[in-house]
Amino acid sequence: MKNSLKTLRAERGWSQADLAGLLKVSRQTVNAIENGRYDPSLPLAFTIARVMQLRIEEVFEE
Amino acid sequence: MKNSLKTLRAERGWSQADLAGLLKVSRQTVNAIENGRYDPSLPLAFTIARVMQLRIEEVFEE
């Protein structure tokens, strides 16, 4: 799965640590997802979409 | 997370085994998701939405 998290986060002026705080996960988790080391769980994907104010399909693609 | 997989599957006239085949997962995985024992991975959620011809948010909710 691909995602545009890094771009979306940068557009919002957030650091990885900022986003991790909003998502209540570790900074390493944000980093790993941004760099495609693994995909988030479905609940985390929902939270990501919510804080980005986008639909899941607008953040992630198969 | 809640989901309406059981209803959506029934509407389509599919057994759990049918759906598992389409999703390329075990029947137990379909059963576990339908009965809320755990949430699917994000890739599997995408596949489920695709075979249901719905958006992820139309199948799952936080």
Next chain:
DNA sequence: GCTTCATGTAAAAGAAACTTTACATGGAAA
């Protein structure tokens, strides 16, 4: 009655996601 099919569930094992701790690098800025 028997058989078949759909469903629910369990145990054990493996894979994937996530955590904590820790260290390295590079850029900006004082």
Next chain:
DNA sequence: TTTCCATGTAAAGTTTCTTTTACATGAAGC
């Protein structure tokens, strides 16, 4: 130049997701 911040990554450990195998139940049909 040294301090600070953001980023990348690693190792070890826990939790969550998924598989395989297996067994139980109930409904429907013969």
